[in-house]
Amino acid sequence: MKKLEKVNYKGFIWPLIIGIVLYALTPIRPSGLTPQAWEMFAVFVATIVGCITKPLPIGGTTLVGLVCTVLLGLSPIKDVVDPKTGAVVTTGVLSSFGNSASWLIAMAFIMAHGISKTGLGNRIAYNMIKKFGKRSLGIGYAITGLELILGALIPSNSARSGGVVWPVVESVAKGYDSNPNDESRKKIGAYIDFTAFHANILSTALFVTGAAPNMVAQQMAAKQGYSISWIGWFIAAIVPVAIGTVIIPFVIYKIFPPQIKETPNAKKWADDELQKMGPMSLPEKIMSAVFILAIIMWALSGFFKLPQFDSTFVAFLAVAILLVTGVITMKDALGETGAWNILIWLSILIFMAGKLISFGFIGWFSKTIQTSLHGVSWGIVLAVLVLLLFYTHYFFASGTAHMTALYLPFLSVAVATGAPLALSAMLLAFSGAYNASTTHYANGPASILATTGYVKQGEWWKMNFVLGLIYLLIFGIVAPLWMKVIGLW
Numbered sequence: 483m484k485k486l487e488k489v490n491y492k493g494f495i496w497p498l499i500i501g502i503v504l505y506a507l508t509p510i511r512p513s514g515l516t517p518q519a520w521e522m523f524a525v526f527v528a529t530i531v532g533c534i535t536k537p538l539p540i541g542g543t544t545l546v547g548l549v550c551t552v553l554l555g556l557s558p559i560k561d562v563v564d565p566k567t568g569a570v571v572t573t574g575v576l577s578s579f580g581n582s583a584s585w586l587i588a589m590a591f592i593m594a595h596g597i598s599k600t601g602l603g604n605r606i607a608y609n610m611i612k613k614f615g616k617r618s619l620g621i622g623y624a625i626t627g628l629e630l631i632l633g634a635l636i637p638s639n640s641a642r643s644g645g646v647v648w649p650v651v652e653s654v655a656k657g658y659d660s661n662p663n664d665e666s667r668k669k670i671g672a673y674i675d676f677t678a679f680h681a682n683i684l685s686t687a688l689f690v691t692g693a694a695p696n697m698v699a700q701q702m703a704a705k706q707g708y709s710i711s712w713i714g715w716f717i718a719a720i721v722p723v724a725i726g727t728v729i730i731p732f733v734i735y736k737i738f739p740p741q742i743k744e745t746p747n748a749k750k751w752a753d754d755e756l757q758k759m760g761p762m763s764l765p766e767k768i769m770s771a772v773f774i775l776a777i778i779m780w781a782l783s784g785f786f787k788l789p790q791f792d793s794t795f796v797a798f799l800a801v802a803i804l805l806v807t808g809v810i811t812m813k814d815a816l817g818e819t820g821a822w823n824i825l826i827w828l829s830i831l832i833f834m835a836g837k838l839i840s841f842g843f844i845g846w847f848s849k850t851i852q853t854s855l856h857g858v859s860w861g862i863v864l865a866v867l868v869l870l871l872f873y874t875h876y877f878f879a880s881g882t883a884h885m886t887a888l889y890l891p892f893l894s895v896a897v898a899t900g901a902p903l904a905l906s907a908m909l910l911a912f913s914g915a916y917n918a919s920t921t922h923y924a925n926g927p928a929s930i931l932a933t934t935g936y937v938k939q940g941e942w943w944k945m946n947f948v949l950g951l952i953y954l955l956i957f958g959i960v961a962p963l964w965m966k967v968i969g970l971w
Contacts, residue, residue, distance in 0.1 A: 493537030501528025501550075512846070518556060519841035525550050526834045526887075533827075533883040540880065541823045544830040548575055557837060573840075578833030582794040584825045587697055589797035590637035591821035593773070596810045597635055600765040603646040606631060608752040608759075611654065615748030618670055618740045621654060622731040625674060626681035630727065633685030635773050638820065639693040640926030643682045648930060651678050654751070655936070658742055662935025673740035675936040680730050680919070680949060682927045687915035687957075688723045690715035691780070691793075693925075694828060695881035699911035701832050702890040705839055706897065708907045712780040712793055718908050721964040722956050733952065738945055765809050772809075776800045831886045839890075848894035860901035865958065867892045867906075868913050872954060875917040881925045885914045902971035905962060912961060916953040919946045 504524035511520040529547030533540050551557050552575055562572040597603045606628060614624035629647060636642045655661075655671030662671065686692040690700055690712055700710045779796040789795060804810045815821075838844050855863055871892055875884055889910055896906035918924040922932035922942050932942050965971055 490537045493535040496535050497528045497532035500531050514846050516841060519843040521554055522556050522837050522841050523843050526838060530883050530887045533880050541826040544827040548830045578829045581829045581832050584829040586794040586797050587637055587694060588821040588825040589801045590691060592801050592815045592818050594636040594638060594641050595814055595818050596769050596804050600769045601759060602766045602769050605759060608755045612749050612752035615745055615752060618673060618743055618745055619735050621674055621745055621748060622677040622735060625678050626727055626731050629681035629685040630688060633689045633692045634777055637691045639682050639686045643927035644930045647678050651675055667936045668741050670740040670742045671936040673738055675931055675934055676738055677731050677734050679927055679931045683916050683918050684723050684726050687912055688719050694824060695885040695914040698882055698885040699889050699914055703907040706893050708903050717968060718965055718970060722961040725960055726956050768807050768809050772800050772803050835886060835890060844890060844894055847891050848898045851895040852898035855899055860899045863899045864896050864901045864906055867896055868909055871910055871913040872917045875920045875924060881914060905965055905971040912957045919950040919953055
């Protein structure tokens with residue numbers, strides 16, 4: 483006899499309470515807001531809370547929010563078109579699924595499947611260990627370098643961490659008889675596990691395609707009038723990330739040192755694994771060529787404003803080549819559920835944020851904060867906003883939900899108080915990458931690497947607090963100075 487699937491009904495309690503209370507306050511909403519603006523705010527907040535409490539997977543939660551948006555008359559299903567001019571008067575919810583950022587990430591997930599399927603990711607990992615693995619600190623830097631390379635190839639920080647890096651970390655640790663959940667974890671496993679997490683943060687910060695929250699920031703910045711290109715993000719991030727790449731593994735090595743300092747067997751282990759893999763296969767070669775082509779085209783998109791260099795089109799082109807050459811199959815693409823899941827929830831969240839803008843909520847919020855901060859210098863305001871965006875992540879289990887909820891309002895406030903648009907957009911966007919240095923539930927990689935048994939929860943929180951301060955210093959001081967040098971503001 484078939485049974486119903488399990489649903490976390492308790493997870494609906496807080497979204498419902500908050501949504502209903504906010505909606506009921508519509509008659510006494512703040513002056514300057516239309517009823518539609520406040521009602522849309524109620525639905526949006528309830529949806530974000532649902533993304534945190536997770537009554538359903540995030541795709542299902544946002545779909546419920548989209549249904550509520552239509553049921554409450556806040557948006558039609560289809561676009562409403564003026565019969566005389568043919569212009570769109572009101573955007574319908576179906577238009578949300580034409581969002582380019584969502585499709586870019588979906589296609590990039592499918593590209594990532596090709597890296598895993600062909601074994602290219604493992605080959606890169608073993609070669610990195612082979613070259614830098616003579617010492618524990620060297621392995622830490624090798625893992626960081628591996629993450630930085632994968633950051634350009636795999637747009638999902640969880641896929642990079644869980645699918646490629648963690649298996650390598652586990653293999654290296656157990657190769658030195660460093661096992662989870664006992665004292666042997668301190669031999670080397672705990673150090674490289676925690677270093678792998680922070681390597682993921684750095685790789686996420688280096689590329690706009692490094693993780694979904696970056697793409698959310700890119701889309702939200704565009705709504706404020708600032709375009710973040712692939713190459714533009716990379717150039718702005720390269721110096722602070724380079725400094726972090728040098729400092730972070732060394733700091734972890736000092737505050738959380740491995741008992742094993744020398745690792746002479748790492749090279750042999752990597753050699754053995756490469757021997758098992760054999761020479762580079764034809765699928766690996768095609769996969770490498772396709773990703774090199776995609777990276778070049780993404781970089782050139784900052785210089786050539788042509789449809790052929792549009793970042794989303796590049797991702798479609800790469801997937802098409804992989805399908806035509808037989809590196810992946812359509813079954814592989816359809817089976818990559820993460821791609822289609824993110825297409826749904828990211829499209830919906832961006833659509834809802836757009837409705838908050840069109841109904842005037844964001845404009846009202848910006849003006850209200852601007853008035854309350856009258857006379858305060860934009861530098862102080864921007865610093866406070868960056869700190870708030872970082873430390874409020876203790877209340878979020880999803881980087882995407884966090885950025886969707888706060889990035890655009892914070893950016894609007896910063897600009898309204900006189901802060902340069904480009905500087906504000908990039909500093910707040912970077913915070914969405916390194917604010918994962920907070921909790922064991924901060925994002926997907928944290929959930930993966932904090933639960934392996936190598937690092938205790940108390941250690942995770944304590945060391946992340948220290949490293950969080952380092953990230954704030956690097957991205958709060960070095961990044962603005964570097965962006966000034968390159969003329970971004």
